[in-house]
Amino acid sequence: ASVFSAIAQAPEDSILGVTVAFNKDPSPVKVNLGVGAYRTEEGKPLVLNVVRKAEQLLVNDPSRVKEYLPITGLADFNNLSARLIFGAGSLAIQENRVATVQCLSGTGSLRVGSEFLARNYHEKVIYIPQPTWGNHPKVFTISGLVVKYYRYYDPGTRGLNFHGLLEDLSSAPQGAIVLLHACAHNPTGVDPTLEQWEQIRQLMRSKGLLPFFDSAYQGFASGSLDADAQSVRLFVADGGECLAAQSYAKNMGLYGERVGALSIVCKSSDVAVRVESQLKLVIRPMYSNPPIHGASIVATILKNSEMYHEWTIELKAMADRIISMRKQLFDALLQRGTPGDWSHIIKQIGMFTFTGLNSDQVTFMAKEFHIYMTADGRISMAGLSSRTIPHLADAIHAAVT
Numbered sequence: 073a074s075v076f077s078a079i080a081q082a083p084e085d086s087i088l089g090v091t092v093a094f095n096k097d098p099s100p101v102k103v104n105l106g107v108g109a110y111r112t113e114e115g116k117p118l119v120l121n122v123v124r125k126a127e128q129l130l131v132n133d134p135s136r137v138k139e140y141l142p143i144t145g146l147a148d149f150n151n152l153s154a155r156l157i158f159g160a161g162s163l164a165i166q167e168n169r170v171a172t173v174q175c176l177s178g179t180g181s182l183r184v185g186s187e188f189l190a191r192n193y194h195e196k197v198i199y200i201p202q203p204t205w206g207n208h209p210k211v212f213t214i215s216g217l218v219v220k221y222y223r224y225y226d227p228g229t230r231g232l233n234f235h236g237l238l239e240d241l242s243s244a245p246q247g248a249i250v251l252l253h254a255c256a257h258n259p260t261g262v263d264p265t266l267e268q269w270e271q272i273r274q275l276m277r278s279k280g281l282l283p284f285f286d287s288a289y290q291g292f293a294s295g296s297l298d299a300d301a302q303s304v305r306l307f308v309a310d311g312g313e314c315l316a317a318q319s320y321a322k323n324m325g326l327y328g329e330r331v332g333a334l335s336i337v338c339k340s341s342d343v344a345v346r347v348e349s350q351l352k353l354v355i356r357p358m359y360s361n362p363p364i365h366g367a368s369i370v371a372t373i374l375k376n377s378e379m380y381h382e383w384t385i386e387l388k389a390m391a392d393r394i395i396s397m398r399k400q401l402f403d404a405l406l407q408r409g410t411p412g413d414w415s416h417i418i419k420q421i422g423m424f425t426f427t428g429l430n431s432d433q434v435t436f437m438a439k440e441f442h443i444y445m446t447a448d449g450r451i452s453m454a455g456l457s458s459r460t461i462p463h464l465a466d467a468i469h470a471a472v473t
């Protein structure tokens with residue numbers, strides 16, 4: 073018998089498992105709205121033109137070798153990533169108070185940041201929104217933090233439970249870590265307004281709560297890289313500490329390249345130096361050093377003003393297509409007279425719509441219409457096209473009537 077014969081079958085991941093079920097479905101009309109990956113109007117994955125260009129430049133540069141990067145990754149990439157999220161004129165960057173390390177996309181950045189905190193920060197409790205991206209509680213728990221939730225979403229209004237959020241953060245212990253989605257909250261698509269962010273900032277600073285921003289959608293929500301970073305910049309502008317995990321999966325379409333960054337904003341440059349030294353101790357035994365290709369693509373684009381500009385245009389086109397899918401789906405439901413208020417589809421922000429469909433309705437839509445989404449009723453707007461929207465609207469209509 074195998075020494076592994078007693079091993080239990082683990083459940084599929086709640087998000088990636090949707091794709092597993094989708095792949096098994098032979099129907100020609102099937103639609104996968106589970107995983108958050110951008111698709112063109114033709115339903116195809118998209119490699120940005122500017123990414124192709126950067127790759128050409130890299131391939132044709134004979135000076136490029138495949139040596140190991142330092143533990144902290146590509147220095148140019150780190151500097152440019154910090155500028156991208158904190159703003160080119162950020163005082164924290166000018167004062168060398170930011171420690172940035174290249175990590176394995178957003179997930180890896182969260183993982184390294186939370187293990188750093190578990191080892192080096194006095195408070196182990198991290199508050200995360202209810203609901204949140206399904207991987208958050210797993211990443212933070214395995215890093216050694218203790219996960220608690222703060223109220224975030226109000227199913228009644230399909231909007232922000234701002235009162236509950238403030239109440240829960242008010243009663244968090246002094247110094248607790250708070251995970252904040254920088255923009256385009258996943259799965260709800262509901263973000264605080266700028267005024268609400270300011271109130272959250274004041275409350276958190278008055279209680280010494282430590283902000284940990286997850287920025288997986290910068291530029292992807294509104295189409296503007298600066299607008300989508302406002303929440304983070306508000307916190308950095310007050311001179312206090314914060315962490316930020318960045319991902320280039322969505323905004324540069326570099327999903328499988330696994331390229332992201334973790335920045336820790338400190339109050340002085342000597343602290344930032346020590347923080348970086350500790351980050352290296354976290355990274356070295358985990359994966360030694362990060363991969364070179366994706367970070368080189370990003371650095372090539374970010375440091376060339378022409379390519380940067382081209383990127384912003386392609387990025388805005390993706391954001392605009394998603395916004396137009398919201399409008400088309402909303403109109404299709406209106407047209408069908410589908411019962412209920414569907415205005416949240418056009419109010420919500422970013423890649424996902426939190427439809428409000430329950431798990432029975434989700435199961436029904438997969439079985440009868442071959443439309444796949446996560447059990448919480450979240451659909452990826454980026455996976456839709458003008459061609460698939462009527463089919464989805466028919467399915468939602470049938471599910472709720």
Ligand code: PMP
Binds near residue numbers: 176177179286288332
């Ligand atoms: N945070 C959130 C909120 C996300 O939605 C995602 C992607 N689904 C990530 C982090 C990380 O993704 P990746 O590791 O692919 O950058």
